[in-house]
Amino acid sequence: MHPNSAILLILRRMRAPLIVLITLYAVSVLGLTLLPGVDADGRPWHMSFFHAFYVISYTATTIGFGEIPYPFSDAQRMWVTFSIYLSVIGWAYAIGALLALVQNRAFQNAIAMQRFGRAVRRVREPFYLVCGYGETGQLLCRAFDHLNRRFVVLDIDPARIEELELQDLRIDAPAITADARHPDNLLMAGLTSRHCIGVIALTSDDEANLVVAAATRLLHNGEASILCRVTRPEIADNMKSFGIGHIINPFETFGEYLALAIRSPGSYQLMEWLTSTPGATLKPQREPPRGHWILCGYGRFGQAIADDLQVEGIDLTVIEPDHSIACTSQNVHGVGNERHVLEQAGIERAVGIIAGTNNDIANLAIVATAAERKPDLFTVLRQNLQSNQSLFSTFQADFTVRPAQIIAHECLGLLMTPLLARFLAEVKRRDDAWSDAVVARIAQTCGERVPMTWNVALDGRGAPALEPALRGGAEIELNALLRDPTNRQERLNAVPLLVLRAGQQHVLPDDSFALRTDDDILFASTRTARARLQGTLVNVNDRDYVLHGRAQRAGWLWRKLARDPQSVAP
Numbered sequence: 001m002h003p004n005s006a007i008l009l010i011l012r013r014m015r016a017p018l019i020v021l022i023t024l025y026a027v028s029v030l031g032l033t034l035l036p037g038v039d040a041d042g043r044p045w046h047m048s049f050f051h052a053f054y055v056i057s058y059t060a061t062t063i064g065f066g067e068i069p070y071p072f073s074d075a076q077r078m079w080v081t082f083s084i085y086l087s088v089i090g091w092a093y094a095i096g097a098l099l100a101l102v103q104n105r106a107f108q109n110a111i112a113m114q115r116f117g118r119a120v121r122r123v124r125e126p127f128y129l130v131c132g133y134g135e136t137g138q139l140l141c142r143a144f145d146h147l148n149r150r151f152v153v154l155d156i157d158p159a160r161i162e163e164l165e166l167q168d169l170r171i172d173a174p175a176i177t178a179d180a181r182h183p184d185n186l187l188m189a190g191l192t193s194r195h196c197i198g199v200i201a202l203t204s205d206d207e208a209n210l211v212v213a214a215a216t217r218l219l220h221n222g223e224a225s226i227l228c229r230v231t232r233p234e235i236a237d238n239m240k241s242f243g244i245g246h247i248i249n250p251f252e253t254f255g256e257y258l259a260l261a262i263r264s265p266g267s268y269q270l271m272e273w274l275t276s277t278p279g280a281t282l283k284p285q286r287e288p289p290r291g292h293w294i295l296c297g298y299g300r301f302g303q304a305i306a307d308d309l310q311v312e313g314i315d316l317t318v319i320e321p322d323h324s325i326a327c328t329s330q331n332v333h334g335v336g337n338e339r340h341v342l343e344q345a346g347i348e349r350a351v352g353i354i355a356g357t358n359n360d361i362a363n364l365a366i367v368a369t370a371a372e373r374k375p376d377l378f379t380v381l382r383q384n385l386q387s388n389q390s391l392f393s394t395f396q397a398d399f400t401v402r403p404a405q406i407i408a409h410e411c412l413g414l415l416m417t418p419l420l421a422r423f424l425a426e427v428k429r430r431d432d433a434w435s436d437a438v439v440a441r442i443a444q445t446c447g448e449r450v451p452m453t454w455n456v457a458l459d460g461r462g463a464p465a466l467e468p469a470l471r472g473g474a475e476i477e478l479n480a481l482l483r484d485p486t487n488r489q490e491r492l493n494a495v496p497l498l499v500l501r502a503g504q505q506h507v508l509p510d511d512s513f514a515l516r517t518d519d520d521i522l523f524a525s526t527r528t529a530r531a532r533l534q535g536t537l538v539n540v541n542d543r544d545y546v547l548h549g550r551a552q553r554a555g556w557l558w559r560k561l562a563r564d565p566q567s568v569a570p
Contacts (some may be wrong), residue, residue, distance in 0.1 A: 006110035013101045019096035024090040026319035028056045028083035035075045044048060047071070048339050055080070059178050060087030060143065112176060113188065114484040119174035119189040127151055128415070129189055131212050132202035133160040135386045135404035136229065138167075140200065143412055152189050154180045156203070181208045183215045191219055198225035200411055202542035217242045227373045231300045248410045250403035251301040255308035256428075258380065258399065262288045263312055266432035270439050271424055275409060278452040288378055289317065290400075291351035291380050296336030296366050298325050301356045301382060301401075317345045336366035342373060352378035356401070360388045364395060419455040419522035423498045438497075438508070442524050448461040451524040453497075456537065458519045469547075470517045476547065479511035485532050485542040492533055 029264045032052040039045045047055070051069065058065045059080055061063040072080065101107050116356060127150035130137055137153070137200040141164070144151045153175035155161055161177045178185040190196050198215040201209035209228045216226050227246040236247050259266040293309060295302055297322040306327070309316050318331040319341055333339035336355065347353075353370045355363035360383060367379045383389070392400055413420050427435060442451060458463045458470060470476060484490040499506040499513065500520040506513065525533070536542045 006107065006114055009104075009107050011106070012108075014097060015092070017090075017097040021090045021094055024055075024083075024086050025056060025060065028060065028079075028086065029053050031056070031079050031083070032076065033054065035073070035079050037070060037073045037076050039070050039420075047076075048331055056087075057084060059084060060091075062088075066391055066494055070440040072256040072347050077352050089355070109177075109384050113178075116174055116422040118183065119191070120152055120188070121153070123174070123190065123193070123195055124148055126195055126197045127190070127193075128198040128200055129154070129186070129191060129196055130156075130200050130202065130470065131186075131209070132204070132229075133164055133175070133236045134202065134204060135203045136407045138163075139386075139404055139408035140202070140411055141173065142169075143408065145173075146172050154178050154185060154189050156180070161178060170361055170501050179208075181205075181211045182209075183219065186215050188217065191216060193220060194222065194542055196220065196222075196224055198227070198415060201226075201228040202407065202411075203229070206230050206232045210238055212236050213239050213244045214242050217244070217317075225415060227414060229407050246414050248407050249304070250401075251304035251310075251404055253402075254401050254408065255304045258288060258305065259308040259312045260428060262290060262309075262433065264316065264432050266439065267427050267430060268436035270427055273439060273442065273450060274420065274424070274450065274453050275413060276450040278527070280450045281448065282303055289351040290422075292317070292346055292349050294319060294336075294342070294345045294347065294350050294370070296320075296355050296363075297357035297382075298322075298331070298352070299356070299357075302354075305356060306355060317350075319345050335362075337362065337369045339369065339373065341369055347373050350377060352376065352380065353383075354380040356380075356382045357385055358382075360391070364391060367395065367397060417453050417455055419500060420453050420524045421500050422500070422505060423507070423522055426498075426505070442495050446493050446524060446526050446529075451495075452527055452530055452531060453524050456534070458515060458517060458521070465536070465538050465540045465543040467517060469517060469543070476515045477511065478509055478513040478515060480547055481536065482511075482533070483513065483536075483546045483548050485539075489544055492525065492529040493516050494523050494529045494533060498522040 022090055023396055029049065029052045032055060032272075033047050033049055036046055037042045055065075055068070060083060062084075078100070095332060103239075111365075126142065129152050130141060133141070133153050135153040137155070137160075141153065142152055148171070150171060151173050153161070153164060153173060155175070155177065156162075156179050158177040159318045161175050164173070164175050174189075176185075176189070178189075180186065180201070183191075191199065199212060199220070201212040203209055203212075209230060213226055213228050216224060225246065226244050227248065228239055228244055229248055229250070230239065231251060236249065238246050257268065257271070260271070292315045294317050295306055295309075296319045297524045298306070298318050302318065302320070306316060306318065316330075319334060319336045320327060320331055321333060321335050332341060332344045334344070336342065336345075336353075336357075347370060350370075353367060355366040357363055357366075363382050370377055371379065379397040380399040380401065381392060381395065382401045383392045384403070386402070386404060427438075458466060460467050466476070466481075480495055481494045482494055482496075484492050496509055496513075497507070500511050500522075501516060501518075523530070523533070536546050
């Protein structure tokens with residue numbers, strides 16, 4: 001939409017009323033100048049255009065002032081009376097047209113667009129552009145608000161934007177009802193702003209997400225992160241052709257998790273440990289058993305799950321009511337909540353069942369029917385709507401698939417902790433013994449609760465106290481960095497998981513690992529350990545105490561009070 005569209009719309013809609021008003025005023029002023037009056041001496045006189053305009057102005061607007069400069073003649077009074085009624089008609093027409101314009105949806109949208117554009121231009125700190133405010137977008141924006149990160153929202157549904165405005169958020173986020181498929185809307189939302197550090201396409205339309213990805217790649221001047229939600233493989237291939245590296249398919253992601261849990265329970269436990277909410281206690285979950293599985297629903301979700309399970313050699317039977325859908329494995333036509341259909345699918349010898357239709361109530365009915373027939377089944381439930389959370393929490397399946405949460409969690413992990421994705425990819429390649437050892441080490445160091453995962457770059461921004469020493473050639477080992485700045489004899493509750501140096505990964509570096517400038521380090525730690533370690537990275541006194549046992553005090557008072565005039569022990 002053109003930035004001056006509101007002004008253009010006003011001029012277009014108010015053109016006729018303004019012409020009518022100008023014509024009425026001109027006729028009234030002209031008539032008043034032509035009609036003769038009588039001055040104080042009884043001589044005829046004609047009113048000037050200035051006086052006539054002055055009289056008509058306060059008369060036609062119903063203000064009233066009087067007959068000036070001399071009392072009017074009967075002819076003048078008759079003309080003024082005519083002008084009054086004429087102007088009332090003109091003003092009624094103009095005011096009616098103005099009220100209609102204010103209520104016009106196009107005008108309201110134009111005003112909202114201009115207000116939105118001004119709000120985006122006022123953002124002077126890094127922000128993310130979120131396209132799509134569905135369930136996934138809501139979860140992600142709440143997380144951004146909790147992390148004090150700015151964001152801008154585009155969504156085609158006005159009800160969702162109204163819902164955002166009603167949310168109890170600490171950050172006043174600019175939001176507008178607009179179609180993300182139009183690049184002009186993305187530009188208005190700050191796509192080319194130097195403060196835009198990431199674009200997240202979360203709409204339910206894969207093609208719209210593709211347009212957002214392409215527009216970002218072609219129009220953005222910097223290196224903004226691009227994250228896209230997608231469920232169709234052909235759209236994902238098109239995104240890859242634009243160089244989009246972060247493509248999130250929630251169905252494929254869960255399929256990989258389920259297959260990993262069957263193939264390597266220890267690796268899955270480690271991934272769940274590192275990607276859960278920090279501070280939460282991990283609940284023990286049943287390991288998915290090998291054997292015969294039943295999959296109800298062979299849509300996009302079912303196809304992704306079936307592909308991953310078949311790679312693991314799982315015996316799978318698909319239940320699908322649509323005869324036109326061809327399955328790559330043995331299938332039974334019908335609905336999964338019917339007993340005879342489950343019997344045809346081999347419920348008696350099954351070890352697990354997956355309810356993967358796009359209807360939440362149907363999924364609950366499928367699993368409930370199967371559990372009545374065989375209570376010890378491993379159950380996997382697909383939850384499509386967040387509003388049904390209470391129903392799914394009551395059922396307590398072994399696995400609950402929430403696509404919105406999967407996408408939001410993946411986005412947060414990629415944006416907030418980029419190195420975590422690299423480490424998780426390494427976990428998938430390792431065996432159970434290696435993963436069990438890592439879990440044991442993290443649990444011994446950080447406790448039984450979920451640790452925080454975070455990464456830091458040893459540069460001037462991430463480690464301003466440490467970077468000058470590294471650049472000066474100081475030999476600093478990882479073990480020294482992990483000393484407690486309140487008592488250097490103690491070790492912080494932190495585990496270095498990965499060091500990225502010049503594109504090369506060093507997984508689980510040992511204590512003697514020598515640090516260098518611009519190293520990126522991924523840690524798993526407690527919240528307290530993170531705060532203290534960050535203090536070492538940014539505070540010169542903490543750094544000197546941790547590395548050398550003594551801290552330099554620059555203040556005059558410290559120097560005066562200390563025994564050693566140059567330094568004191570903290």
